[in-house]
Amino acid sequence: MAMQGATLPKNRALVARHAAFTALGMIEAGAYADAALDRVMRQYGDLDGRDRRLVTELVYGCTRQLRALDGWIDRLATRSAQEQPPTLRNLLRLGLYQLIYLDRIPDSAAVDTTVELAKFCGLKGLSGFVNGLLRGYLRQKAKNPNPLTSVAGLEPVERLAQTYSYPNWIVQTWLDRLGEAETEQLCQWFDQPPTIDLRVNTLVTDQETVMAALTAAGVAVTPIDHLPNALRLAAQRGHGDDFLTETIATEPDSRSTNAPDNGRAWIATLPGYGAGWWTVQDASAQLVALLLDPQPGETVIDACAAPGGKAAHIAALMQDQGQIWAIDRAGSRLRKVQDTVRRLGLRSIRMVEADSTGGKAPLVTAARKRDRSRSKSGPISGLEEVPTQCDRLLLDVPCSGLGTLHRRADARWRQTPETVAQLVQIQRDLLDRADAWVRPGGVAVYATCTVHEPENGAIIRDFLQRHPHWAIEPPTPDSPLAPFVTAAGWLELWPHHWQMDGFFMVKLRRQP
């Protein structure tokens, strides 16, 4: 086993669980779930594919179901989960997760390996307690085959948040909009593994060719309703089970090819990837550039562009003719735009590292700035070269991501009403730039991957009130986007309705 400077269990069945336990400790100490997983996969380098999938499932599953698992510890132990020592708490979470959510692991194996892991981790004195608590859960399950329903009888917000493991405030926002039955569907939807969608690069090929190439390679794909160049990969068992798609929200990251078997490396091996025939992009994200409707020869500003999925789609819709200014304030993320631009062979995209609100530019030394400005393909720094007016502006703003909770196991725990309030201010500032950047008669599209009203409809109403020379332009009835339009004229995609990421998007036109 390749882990440096540490002893690992001799029992093979314990090694994957020990790796997951180590990752849970890192997450509890503040690490992002995907970063912690990457780290342990590197540390436990000899794990085979099956073990890596189990580690992935245990780490993401325990993180996602944290509240439900802790609820069981609260009910089964005399001291609450929060009062337990962190090491013991994570062991109990691991054991309970296997008993509650993993049908393919026999109950006896889940209990025995957790007890053994407790001993291995220096908690021999508590192994009887671990055994007793897990068996206590099994006794409850014997009485009620679906013990998750035993939290019934609570207020709807508590019942749903405890059962499906969400913070109350998120569930309450959905209850306010959707009512109890639909909120339950949405809670369940976000606990399902995400799908992987592809967008065909129509500059070099067509949907039929990509479908044929993937099918010939044994990869099942289906077209997606209303989207002319989208394909959905069927669940790819054997390449990472359900958790294959956990971290593939966008393009595989070229710097992560040594990452765990979570699918990013696998995606890049599929036919047509290297030739730039397609790119990974969720169906709802593909609707955004269609709503912007850019035309060949136009000047388009993509004000929040990294990692570049929508900029690349805009380039395809413009036949790669015209100017696309892909701005982002995160230089590291612009590298991903650069990778995509190169792989898809795009010429119309110019990358810019800058703050699109017009605020203080990122910290770039004068020398670095000169180097970048000389380079033809790398990003330039600052907004000086960006045109003062454009035909179309995309504001795909930073948001709470509450429409993509299925893609990031820890996302539901990271956002709070306070973090969202900060985002709303940034979103407002970015949208205000539309008035300066878009020419009279031009168009701005504002988009988020959240289904949270304060970041969506409320922002737009406020903007229109302060800028009466702007108006919402809904898609025409013959547009492929028409099925998604709401009475307000914008698109709001609830995932459980459309089987795609939760998104909001609106097209605004400036009066001529």
Ligand SMILES: C[S@@+](CC[C@H](N)C(=O)[O-])C[C@H]1O[C@@H](n2cnc3c(N)ncnc32)[C@H](O)[C@@H]1O
């Ligand atoms: C939702 S992501 C954009 C996704 C991208 N449009 C795509 O399709 O791949 C939001 C991006 O906004 C960037 N960002 C946040 N605040 C910004 C600002 N003030 N100016 C420019 N970019 C900003 C973030 O770095 C992040 O990359």
